Amino acid sequence: MNLPKMFNSGLGVEVVGLMLHILSLLLIALVTFLLLLVIYRIAFHPLAKYPGPFLAKITDWYSVYHAWKGDRHLEFWRCHEKYGPVFRFGPNSISINSNTALKTVYGHKSNVKKSQFYSVFPPTKDTFNTHSSIDKASHARKRRVLSHAFSDGAIKSMEKYILANVRTFCSAIGSNPQTLTEKAVTKDQWGAAQNISDWCNYLTFDVMGDLCFGKAFEMLEHHENRHVIDLLGNAAHMHLILGTNPAIKTFGLNKALFREIYNKRMQYMAYSKAQAAERTKIGLDTDRKDFFYYLLNARDPETGMGFSTPELWGESNLLIIAGSDTTSTALAGAFFYLVHNPSTLDKLSQEITSTFSDLEEIHSSPTLNSCTYLRAVMDEAMRMSPPVGGILPREVLPGGLEVDGMLIPEGVVVGTPHYAIHHNPAYYPDPFAFKPERWIVGSSPAVTKEAVDLAQSAFCPFSIGPRGCIGKGLAYVELMTSLARAVYLYEMRLAPGITAGEGNPSFEWGRQRKDEFQLRDSFTSMKDGPYVEFRERIH
Ligand code: HEM
16 A cells, blocks of 8 residues: 555545544543542542642652652651651552551561562562562561571671771771871871761671672772772662652663663672672682571571572672661761760760770670660661661551551551651650760660660661561671771861761751751662861870
C-alpha cells in the first residue's frame, strides 16, 4: 500500500481522526482515573483521617522529591511539628513520633515485615541480603548465619585490624601538611585544618575493607580508592529514591531521571563484586579471621546451609555500606560537637587522660567501657545527628497492628523517623542542645534515673528489635577507641574561618542551626566538615 497516497485519501483522514479519537478517549480515561484516585486517597482511603501535606496524601512523588533533595529527615521533623504525633507521609504511609510506636512497630513481636522500600536494594534477584530481605523466614536464616561473624569472639579477633587503622587515622589527623613535612604536630603548634568527615570516611572504609575483603582500601594513606566513597554514597542515595517509590524502577525511569546517581550505583556494584570475588578466591586458606572467614565457614544451625556465592556478594555489599558510612557519620558528629562545645571537650579530655596513662591501653576493654562520659558524648552525637535519620518503613501484616490506640490496617506502611523522635522534647528537654550529661544519672538534679530511662526509650540510632543493627557492638568498639585515642593524643579546636557541616540560615530551610552537624539524608548520610586543628597534648 502506498501510505502517502492513503493519507491523501478520505480513508486516511478517517483513520487519523479515529486514532485521535481513541487517544483523546484514553486521555480522558486516564485523567478521570487519576482524579478518582486523588478523591479516593483524600476522602475514602483508610488513612484519610490522618493529617499530612496535601501532596503526600495523593502521591509518593512527594517522598521522592525529599529523598532526592536529601532533607527527608528534616521534613519528617517539620511535619511532626506541624501535624502532631501522627501524619501521613505517603498515600499509604503514616509516621508516628512516639517511644511506644517505636517499640510496637520495630519490637520483636510486631506484626509487620519490611516494606517494598527494601525491594530495590539488591543489585540482582539472588542477592537479597540480611538487610534487604523482606520475607521474615529468609531474613531469619541469613541473620543466623551472619551472627557468627558478630559473636564476641569474632569481634575480639577482628579488633587488631580495627586498631591498626585507628593508629593510622590518629597519625594522619595529626600530620601537618602546612609545614610540608608530614611531621606530627607538636605541643606548641596547631596543625593544618583537617576535614574530619573525610578522615572519618577513610578510617571506616579502611576498617570495613580489612574486615570484609581481607585488605584495607588504604584510603587513609593513598588517594587512589577514595572515589569509592562517592560511588557508595550515590548507591545508598539511589536506593532511598527508588525505595520511596519502587514504581520508578519498574518503569525504568531511574536511568532517565537520575542518570548520574544511577551510573555511580552501577559502578559501586561492579567494584564490590570484584572485591568479593577476589576475597572468595582466597577462601579459608588464610589465617585472617575477617567477616569472609566467618561467612564462608558459617552454617545455619537449623538448616545446615551456608551462604551461596551471590549471597556472599550481597552480604559483603551490605556490610561495606552498613558499616562504613554510618560509623563515619557518628564519629564525625562527635568531633563536630566537641569542637563546638569546648567545656564538653575539656570534660572528656579529663576523663580520658585520667583513665589511661599510655595510648596503647586504649582498646576495647572494661576500662574503656567505664568511660561513661565518652559513651555519653557518642550517644548524644548520634541523638543530635543520627547516621540513619529518616524512617525505616514497615508494612503491617494481616490482622493489623495496634499502635498508640490506633488500629493500623493490613498493608499500610508505618514507622518512626529517627531524627524526629531524637528531637522530640517529650523525651529530650531542650532537644537541639548538645548535652551528654542527659545520659548520666545524677549529673544534675534534673537527670534522674527516670529521665535517663525515658531518653533511652526513644533512642534508636541502630534501630531496635529483630531488624536492628547487628554491628552495634562492633561500631561502639570502633567509635570509642578512635575518639578516646584522638582525645588522648591531641588538643583540638574548630579551625577559624572555615565553615562546613554547619547550618546556614540563608541557604536552606531546616538547616539554620549553626551548631548542629548538618547531614544530607541518603538513607545513610552525606556530610562535610567540620574543619578541625590538632595540637599534641602534653601529658
Ligand atoms: C554508628 C554506626 C551504625 C549505625 C548508626 C547503624 C544503624 C543501623 C540501622 C538503623 C539499621 C536498621 C536498618 C533498617 O531497618 O533498614 C542497621 C542494620 C544493620 N546494620 Fe548497622 N549501623 C551501624 C554500624 C554497623 C556496622 C559497623 C555494621 C557491620 C559491620 C552494621 C551492619 C548492619 C547490618 C548487617 C544490618 C541489617 C540487620 C538486619 O536487618 O537484620 N552496622 N544498622
